Amino acid sequence: MEGYPSDEDRDAIFQAYIKALKEDPERYSSLVEFPSRDGGVEAILKDIAERARGKGGFSYSRFFAVGLFRLLELANATESTVLEKLCAALNINKRSVDRDLDVYRNLLSKLIQAKELLKEYVDREKRKIEERSESQKANEAVKKCLGEFQYVGK
Secondary structure, eight states, X not given: OTXXXXXXXXXXXXXXXHHHTTOOHHHXXXXXXXXXXXXXXXXXXXXXXXXHHSSSOOOOOHHHHHHHHHHHHHTTOOOHHHHHHHHHHHTOOHXXXXXXXXXXXXXXXXXXXXXXXXXXXXXXHHHHHXXXXXXXXXXXXXXXXXXXXXXXXO
């Protein structure tokens, strides 16, 4: 929601979206404030590891890989060795994680490019509108001058 200029708009849209899903916005807003201090990330990673090793219905997905990547990013643990160790601890194929993260990174770069193109387009359209309004003002001024000239000449 980076494209919205005011925090109030972002908050209102967030509230409306979550309420449309019939969920509690407070529950989700607490998730946004990530516990990166006092070992919060480590506790979350340990919890994930326990669930993955358990007999439960753990199933690897691209979303899981992206979530792991974001957790590591928020913990400032961006070295590849950390990801390797985590994959080994969770018994997840590192090649699958790398492939899925490459897809994620490519999508992020395309999203950034799309945002830049949209910004350029909006700026270009604003300039066109300004140029049109300036030329219309000039035409009106010329018509006004010509109209006064014709009136005086009669």
